[in-house]
Amino acid sequence: MKLNCDMGESFGQWKMGNDAAVMPWVDMANIACGFHASDPDHMSETVMLAKAHQVDVGAHPGYDDKEGFGRRSIPHSHQAIANLVAYQVGALSAISQYHGVEVSYVKPHGALYNDMMADEGIFTAIVESVSKLNLNRKTPLKLMILARVDNTAYSALASKYQVELLFEAFADRAYDEQGLLVARSLPGSVYHDSTRIRQQVAEFSAGYVTTISGTKLKLRADSICVHGDNDESIAVVKTLHGDLHP
Template sequence: MPSSGTILLNCDMGESFGVWTLGQDEAVMPFIDQANLACGFHAGDPLSIQCSVALAVEHGVRIGAHPAYPDLVGFGRRHLSCSPAEVQALVLYQIGALDAFCRAAGTEVAYVKPHGALYNDLVSDDALLKAVLEACAAYRSGLPLMVLAQIDNRRERKLAEALGVPLLFEAFADRAYQADGHLLSRRLPGAVHHDSQRILSQALAIARGQSFPDCHGNRLHLKADSLCVHGDNPEALEVLRRLRLALDGRPA
């Protein structure tokens, strides 16, 4: 968990597959605190997972499982009609797969952050959120789940407390938000920011507990433990470099 007043930086990583390379993992890893590593269902293969774990260990970065729906072709961004029992099992399966590589490297999975459509479905589906919480609780007592920071997270807190699962609340530097704190759908124009200065400004506002513009230009305020910059965003490296300097109190 972050210390009081300190926000962590996280990035979705380990998303290469076979001969296809995605992201800038080696360049990005030195600037982050948490690496959300693909577990093979939306991206990643055994060798890439092993290499990603080694890279995170080399830089002292905490490793999070990034489980997804079984949707390799759609990169895990398509909703699948999985039952809660299926979701509980597929999340548990993916945590275990990643943790095998972590244990072989002398570390362990530090938290769980669902990916893509599964992450989004947890915002409104109590049964699926409970299933993912149950997977965390079943795998290891005290294993945290990372969820979307919203205007009101009482629902998530209530379900998590019932199962004894700690929560990490996450905000996004490079995504557009709706007025309620939900992410603007990737199907809509402007859902992902590509201007590095805009991404940096939103990131610093969130990190400093300040408001920032939602997709309609109104002010939005979110309280977050961790801040995500997507590794497949071309601006990620420059933004993370400048953001790390700013958070460390050095000129960006």
């Protein structure tokens, strides 16, 4: 099972995260593409950092909303969603090509990610965009989505468009009885204790997760999202890397 992390989210003089400290301990870097965060210089620096550590590069497109860090839902038409994904993936692909690296997957960011998982129409627009981007690629882009108890409908749609899905779980987030993430506004939604985080990752490796109320649910994940925006979380990333790559 691979670790992924959102990266390249600094912008101009504004710094977000600690990519240099985290990159050696992850397998996949979800790199911001300029809409919710980042700029050409930071995108370039992050791609080079990923290349140096042999980390897979993924595009991390979001709504065009730097002020809200892409965490606010913005209504779009079907075609507008497809266009904004294509635009951002294209930007990162060009910078990656410049450095001799290939983008291998797409993981939407923030509100776009949440909207995709809540609205089949938005998911379809994103899958359609990825599918069309794959027409001229030797190695097709994959699409990363939230691992849920039942992703049958989304898997069928992705198969229709010949897009391979990667299922993602979250190391430090609590899950509810439906196998969905507990809203950040609720108490206990985010885990800060390293022991609890390690326990949850071990559960993912075994194919299940314990909900916030104690129920065990089957859950299959290909990748686990970790965060590295402070010293404590960086230490956890190192530990999880050791757990998953002994």
